[in-house]
Amino acid sequence: MFTTPARLFLRSLKTLRPTAAFRSANLAPCARRTMHSSMVRYHAGIERPAPGTGIKIHFNDSKGTLIKTVEANEGDDILAVAHEYDIDLEGACEGSVACSTCHVILPEDKYDLLPEPEDDENDMLDMAFGLTDTSRLGCQVKLTKALDGMVVTLPAATRNMFVDGA
Amino acid sequence: MKLAIIGGGPSAFYVASRLHKLLPQTLDYRIHLFDRLWSPHGLVRYGVAPDHPEVKNCTHKFDEAALDRRLRFFGNVNVGDNPSPLQHTVKLPLSSIFSNYSHVVFATGCTLPKRHSELPPSASCISALSMVHWYTQHPNAPSPPPLDKLSHVSLIGNGNVSLDVARMLLTNVDVLRKYDVPERVLDVLAESTVKHVSIVGRRGPLEAAFTMKELREMINLPDASMVPLAPELLQPSEGVPLTRQQTRVLQLLSKGSKNTFGTTAKTWSLDFYRSPAGLMVPSSENTRSQLSLAHTVVDPATQRAVPTGETSTVATDLVVTSLGFHGEPTAPYFDPGLGHLRTLSNRIVTNAGTTLRNVYGSGWASAGAHGVLAATMMNAYDVAETIVNDHMKHGGRDESRPVAGGDTGGAQN
Numbered sequence: 001m002f003t004t005p006a007r008l009f010l011r012s013l014k015t016l017r018p019t020a021a022f023r024s025a026n027l028a029p030c031a032r033r034t035m036h037s038s039m040v041r042y043h044a045g046i047e048r049p050a051p052g053t054g055i056k057i058h059f060n061d062s063k064g065t066l067i068k069t070v071e072a073n074e075g076d077d078i079l080a081v082a083h084e085y086d087i088d089l090e091g092a093c094e095g096s097v098a099c100s101t102c103h104v105i106l107p108e109d110k111y112d113l114l115p116e117p118e119d120d121e122n123d124m125l126d127m128a129f130g131l132t133d134t135s136r137l138g139c140q141v142k143l144t145k146a147l148d149g150m151v152v153t154l155p156a157a158t159r160n161m162f163v164d165g166a
Numbered sequence: 167m168k169l170a171i172i173g174g175g176p177s178a179f180y181v182a183s184r185l186h187k188l189l190p191q192t193l194d195y196r197i198h199l200f201d202r203l204w205s206p207h208g209l210v211r212y213g214v215a216p217d218h219p220e221v222k223n224c225t226h227k228f229d230e231a232a233l234d235r236r237l238r239f240f241g242n243v244n245v246g247d248n249p250s251p252l253q254h255t256v257k258l259p260l261s262s263i264f265s266n267y268s269h270v271v272f273a274t275g276c277t278l279p280k281r282h283s284e285l286p287p288s289a290s291c292i293s294a295l296s297m298v299h300w301y302t303q304h305p306n307a308p309s310p311p312p313l314d315k316l317s318h319v320s321l322i323g324n325g326n327v328s329l330d331v332a333r334m335l336l337t338n339v340d341v342l343r344k345y346d347v348p349e350r351v352l353d354v355l356a357e358s359t360v361k362h363v364s365i366v367g368r369r370g371p372l373e374a375a376f377t378m379k380e381l382r383e384m385i386n387l388p389d390a391s392m393v394p395l396a397p398e399l400l401q402p403s404e405g406v407p408l409t410r411q412q413t414r415v416l417q418l419l420s421k422g423s424k425n426t427f428g429t430t431a432k433t434w435s436l437d438f439y440r441s442p443a444g445l446m447v448p449s450s451e452n453t454r455s456q457l458s459l460a461h462t463v464v465d466p467a468t469q470r471a472v473p474t475g476e477t478s479t480v481a482t483d484l485v486v487t488s489l490g491f492h493g494e495p496t497a498p499y500f501d502p503g504l505g506h507l508r509t510l511s512n513r514i515v516t517n518a519g520t521t522l523r524n525v526y527g528s529g530w531a532s533a534g535a536h537g538v539l540a541a542t543m544m545n546a547y548d549v550a551e552t553i554v555n556d557h558m559k560h561g562g563r564d565e566s567r568p569v570a571g572g573d574t575g576g577a578q579n
Binding site: 092093094096097098099100101119120122124126127128129157 | 220378547
């Protein structure tokens with residue numbers, strides 16, 4: 001009876017043209033402006049590797065309970081992987097390092113294998129709730145074979161965060 | 167369940183989005199959003215600076231929530247008895263909402279700017295909110311600031327809104343042209359003669375409310391440079407542990423701006439430990455305004471700014487106050503002491519101290535004007551969970567109507 005919610009749809013850069021050539025002695029012609037559109041970083045989904053051939057990632061909740069074990073490809077970022085497998089990891093700014101909602105906690109040995117976060121990622125991590133020494137933004141962590149078997153822990157959400165937080 | 171959400175900003179949409187996820191797919195519920203403005207998304211549309219387009223990516227999720235046919239958005243509707251600042255809004259009494267919906271969420275934000283007792287509004291002193299409404303072209307349609315007649319602007323307040331306004335004033339108009347900045351705004355910015363922006367805060371760098379991202383954007387401004395800070399301002403007190411953000415703020419400030427001060431035509435400064443004591447507007451003797459500033463220190467016991475007795479005066483052309491926001495005092499369930507609606511665990515509490523059934527508060531309306539989108543999202547998800555838990559506790563029946571508990575406070579119904 002009701003349509004199911006649509007999946008994320010692509011938006012492409014559009015050029016907005018004035019429709020009518022509306023000439024009047026008193027009006028300047030419309031300036032041609034392009035409509036600014038942020039690039040959508042995510043397509044409908046990443047490709048799932050054939051079972052057994054991909055990089056295995058275990059998503060745990062904040063208490064350490066396994067949510068799901070999934071497989072992804074080299075170069076996929078943790079946020080895209082989570083979305084592909086319907087794991088409850090938010091990405092409000094869709095991977096543009098303008099929020100901290102895809103904050104994840106990694107095991108120390110795997111964290112140390114990753115390249116250091118850039119300034120912009122660190123700036124966003126400052127505001128992440130439940131920040132740890134091995135926290136990263138999921139959208140900035142690209143999978144490699146060395147991360148096979150990694151446990152990715154989602155931080156706890158708390159009722160009081162909104163009141164206690166900045 | 168027939169839910170009315172008063173307000174159509176990010177908090178409202180995140181509540182709706184989470185409810186779509188948590189409620190049984192087969193349930194024939196309704197979620198109706200009402201907003202005074204004809205277009206949805208609240209601060210995401212009329213608060214986020216135009217040169218921060220990535221922040222606005224969150225609207226894709228709002229659109230997804232809106233595609234569900236059980237959700238409807240009604241724009242240009244002013245719910246309640248407060249006169250709307252916009253002449254054209256359709257009025258809908260709150261009693262209509264309460265008698266037609268089983269659940270109500272107030273997601274009305276904090277829409278009024280806090281003012282400074284020593285800085286009454288005048289031609290020489292405006293709120294940062296009016297600048298933000300100007301460069302986002304909010305339907306309130308404030309007049310543009312007279313940027314072609316100013317060279318020195320004093321921003322009062324150390325939050326991100328202050329830095330947003332400073333950045334808009336100090337960024338080359340050709341850079342801003344790339345973003346969704348309205349043509350009329352670009353025209354005014356192109357004529358701007360602003361040379362220096364002073365950002366005045368009554369406490370120091372450790373107490374500043376701005377965050378690293380916005381500070382770094384100021385530090386890296388291609389066409390402006392920062393007055394270097396005295397080293398003693400960047401020394402943390404002995405034995406006081408710093409948060410990660412505070413440590414990084416001090417590091418960034420001690421490095422100074424990317425452009426060395428003096429190498430650019432435009433400049434800016436962070437003027438810490440200064441609190442406005444008064445403003446003399448231009449007169450026959452003085453073509454410029456004179457801003458009096460009391461010098462302060464932070465009392466370690468209370469963390470509040472305390473005047474030292476010393477004062478100084480700064481000649482300035484425009485004072486812009488950016489001191490945070492509060493809710494509308496005549497709104498139902500508003501608590502004047504708090505500056506926002508009174509809630510407990512997301513449920514609205516009346517003046518009499520009773521918790522209303524099926525009536526909730528969400529976002530800034532409920533907790534005050536603090537928090538970026540991430541915080542608002544987490545709170546909205548929490549509200550959605552509360553709604554679902556309450557609903558399921560009553561066996562999922564929605565014949566119960568919310569009771570508009572007697573005293574809503576203010577001049578009501």
